Amino acid sequence: MRAELGAFAADGVLALAGLCILWGLGVLGRSARSFLAALGLAYLTGSAVVCVALIALLSAGAPFGVTTFLGVAALCVVAGLGAGLRREGNARPRLPRLHLRVPAAPRLRGRSLGWWITAIFVVLFGVYALVGLLNALLLPLDQQDAWSIWTRKAQLLTVNDTLPSEFFTSESYAFMHPDYPLLLPVWEALHFRTAGRIDTQAVHAHLWLLLPAFVGAAAYLVRDVMGPLIWAPILLGVGAAPGVWQQLLWAFADLPMALFAGVGALCLGLWLTRGRGSDLVLSGVMLAAAASTKNEGLMSAAALLLVAAIVVLATRRSQALPFARRRSEALPSTRGRSQALGLGLTALGVVVALLPWRIWMAAHGVAGELPVLKGLDPGYLLDRTERVMPAVRAINAQLARQEQWVYLVPLAVLVAGASLVAGVNRRAAALYLGAGAIMWGLLVWAYWIYPLDLTFLLTTSPDRVITGLIFVCVAAVLHLTGGLAALAARTWADPRGR
Amino acid sequence: MTLLFQVAGALAAGGVLVALARQFLPMARGAVPVVVAIPLVLGAVVALPNLQVATQGFYEQRNDNRRLSERDAAVRGGVVGGVNVDFLEWVRRRLESGDTFQLLVGREAAHPTAYQWGTFQLAPHLAVDRSQEADWIVLYDRAPDAAYPTGSFDRPTAYAPRYLLGRRRDAR
Numbered sequence: 097m098r099a100e101l102g103a104f105a106a107d108g109v110l111a112l113a114g115l116c117i118l119w120g121l122g123v124l125g126r127s128a129r130s131f132l133a134a135l136g137l138a139y140l141t142g143s144a145v146v147c148v149a150l151i152a153l154l155s156a157g158a159p160f161g162v163t164t165f166l167g168v169a170a171l172c173v174v175a176g177l178g179a180g181l182r183r184e185g186n187a188r189p190r191l192p193r194l195h196l197r198v199p200a201a202p203r204l205r206g207r208s209l210g211w212w213i214t215a216i217f218v219v220l221f222g223v224y225a226l227v228g229l230l231n232a233l234l235l236p237l238d239q240q241d242a243w244s245i246w247t248r249k250a251q252l253l254t255v256n257d258t259l260p261s262e263f264f265t266s267e268s269y270a271f272m273h274p275d276y277p278l279l280l281p282v283w284e285a286l287h288f289r290t291a292g293r294i295d296t297q298a299v300h301a302h303l304w305l306l307l308p309a310f311v312g313a314a315a316y317l318v319r320d321v322m323g324p325l326i327w328a329p330i331l332l333g334v335g336a337a338p339g340v341w342q343q344l345l346w347a348f349a350d351l352p353m354a355l356f357a358g359v360g361a362l363c364l365g366l367w368l369t370r371g372r373g374s375d376l377v378l379s380g381v382m383l384a385a386a387a388s389t390k391n392e393g394l395m396s397a398a399a400l401l402l403v404a405a406i407v408v409l410a411t412r413r414s415q416a417l418p419f420a421r422r423r424s425e426a427l428p429s430t431r432g433r434s435q436a437l438g439l440g441l442t443a444l445g446v447v448v449a450l451l452p453w454r455i456w457m458a459a460h461g462v463a464g465e466l467p468v469l470k471g472l473d474p475g476y477l478l479d480r481t482e483r484v485m486p487a488v489r490a491i492n493a494q495l496a497r498q499e500q501w502v503y504l505v506p507l508a509v510l511v512a513g514a515s516l517v518a519g520v521n522r523r524a525a526a527l528y529l530g531a532g533a534i535m536w537g538l539l540v541w542a543y544w545i546y547p548l549d550l551t552f553l554l555t556t557s558p559d560r561v562i563t564g565l566i567f568v569c570v571a572a573v574l575h576l577t578g579g580l581a582a583l584a585a586r587t588w589a590d591p592r593g594r
Numbered sequence: 595m596t597l598l599f600q601v602a603g604a605l606a607a608g609g610v611l612v613a614l615a616r617q618f619l620p621m622a623r624g625a626v627p628v629v630v631a632i633p634l635v636l637g638a639v640v641a642l643p644n645l646q647v648a649t650q651g652f653y654e655q656r657n658d659n660r661r662l663s664e665r666d667a668a669v670r671g672g673v674v675g676g677v678n679v680d681f682l683e684w685v686r687r688r689l690e691s692g693d694t695f696q697l698l699v700g701r702e703a704a705h706p707t708a709y710q711w712g713t714f715q716l717a718p719h720l721a722v723d724r725s726q727e728a729d730w731i732v733l734y735d736r737a738p739d740a741a742y743p744t745g746s747f748d749r750p751t752a753y754a755p756r757y758l759l760g761r762r763r764d765a766r
Binding site: 220221223224227228230231234235236237238239240242243244248251252255256260262263266267268269271272296297325326329330332333335336337338341492493495496498502503505506507509510511513514517518520573577580581583584587588 | 595596597598600601603604605607608619624625626627628629630632633634635636637638640641642644645648649652653655656659660662664666667668670671673674675697706707709710711713714717718720721722723
């Protein structure tokens with residue numbers, strides 16, 4: 097019990113670090129309700145920032161342990177509070193004053209429809225999340241990739257204070273993909289260390305927390321642009337999708353990567369729509385975390401940032417381009433320049449976050465498995481064209497498994513198409529459609545060039561590698577449905593369009 | 595192909611809804627946004643049964659897993675893969691802190707799973723490629739053959755036929 101409390105205390109520290117970062121970014125209000133509502137986003141933000149920093153420190157040779165973890169978290173707290181105080185222009189440092197009040201017994205009469213929908217959502221999802229958590233605490237670690245790759249590395253990081261190069265470079269461990277990014281092993285290892293033991297059952301419970309955190313984060317991010325009538329059914333559908341909870345409880349890195357990529361995509365889409373700097377910073381943080389969790393996360397980050405750059409540049413250069421037909425979505429050139437600069441800095445931040453581990457790999461002779469340079473060689477590609485169609489069929493077959501993914505891909509195409517036609521959130525719609533298409537293409541390309549036997553790859557991986565794409569679809573459905581609903585409401589209120 | 599038809603189906607549903615809205619609702623400015631009804635209705639329709647099924651499944655799974663002892667849970671991954679986890683536990687108890695081992699798996703065994711699980715269950719002891727670097731040699735479903743370095747290792751101790759453990763002679 098004491099061990100479990102220690103590990104859950106680590107979750108609390110991550111959430112606290114995230115809350116302070118969010119406060120520094122100006123994303124939080126000062127009320128206790130605002131802090132509570134932002135807990136999911138804070139947990140994801142804290143996990144992303146702290147783990148990316150810990151990977152950098154580990155790669156630089158710094159000792160990994162509870163002290164380092166607490167030190168990094170404390171830095172996040174100080175930096176967040178400092179940025180928040182400076183943003184608010186306080187001459188003397190003062191902690192944020194929370195308006196804490198003992199909530200009175202809820203009055204049910206006179207509550208709005210939105211309040212009732214939120215309440216029903218909290219009860220339904222809360223029961224599901226709680227029973228799921230209690231189940232996750234007792235799950236044995238029985239999925240091969242979980243113990244063979246991810247938790248094995250976490251175990252090594254729990255008993256070693258530095259990256260054990262003999263482990264990452266040994267032929268004996270070549271099967272566990274030594275080049276894979278380290279965020280999940282580091283995240284699991286800090287839970288093991290705070291628990292004081294390697295508990296391969298309880299680790300599922302901490303992974304499970306990422307799901308309510310994602311749902312809470314998404315609801316919090318869109319709270320200004322849509323009501324609970326819109327986000328509640330969509331997030332309930334996503335949170336209970338069998339493909340989502342099943343894969344999360346496998347304890348692989350794919351779903352955590354997808355959750356980070358999904359929040360990153362949503363933040364980037366919101367930034368294109370409303371231009372808040374905090375959305376852009378958060379998208380950078382989440383995409384860096386996705387790319388530090390799995391190589392498919394790097395693909396997601398690259399695709400999203402590339403398409404966002406195209407959208408920003410296209411809307412800056414010409415108002416006649418399709419993304420900018422609405423005056424509200426066309427950018428004045430100065431704002432376009434600052435957006436391009438901000439996006440460039442975000443992309444640079446993502447690259448910098450990935451560099452330490454890549455440098456450590458290069459310094460220790462750990463080679464990546466994906467032959468990226470060969471994959472750009474037409475001769476190499478032409479020699480392997482027989483791999484393309486089976487890969488396309490396997491990926492599409494997984495995307496079409498609606499008993500797992502609850503129609504997220506068709507719905508994303510529908511709402512993105514409708515947004516483009518209706519002229520609402522066109523830049524975000526272009527982002528989601530373009531990035532989704534590129535991610536799909538990159539997955540096919542990866543199977544095309546990967547050196548391993550294709551039959552083995554296609555029987556073991558397509559269900560997992562598509563999760564990043566699925567969560568970009570989640571971001572699209574949530575964001576664009578909200579925009580369309582707002583337009584529908586305006587049209588309904590003023591049918592003649594006056 | 596199925597995916598294409600699913601996307602086409604969603605677009606067709608959106609088209610039907612827009613046509614109905616144009617027919618029956620006073621929407622001169624365009625009825626396209628009414629397609630929001632599709633994700634919202636679909637979300638609600640699939641979410642509630644999925645929530646109920648998943649929650650009940652979690653409850654039942656938890657009841658099943660409560661019967662697992664801590665030790666059984668820790669080696670469940672190996673048991674699922676058909677690995678002789680008792681032998682590996684027997685080996686683990688003999689290894690001392692910092693010892694390395696070479697794991698030699700017989701051809702008859704489910705080679706990748708047995709090897710991978712073996713190196714996981716024996717962690718944090720480090721597996722090595724060559725017997726020269728190993729303090730121990732673990733023979734899993736394999737008889738000591740020409741690959742076993744009799745010169746530098748003791749005669750292996752048997753846990754069971756074909757499940758043996760040999761220690762380096764000069765090991766302390």
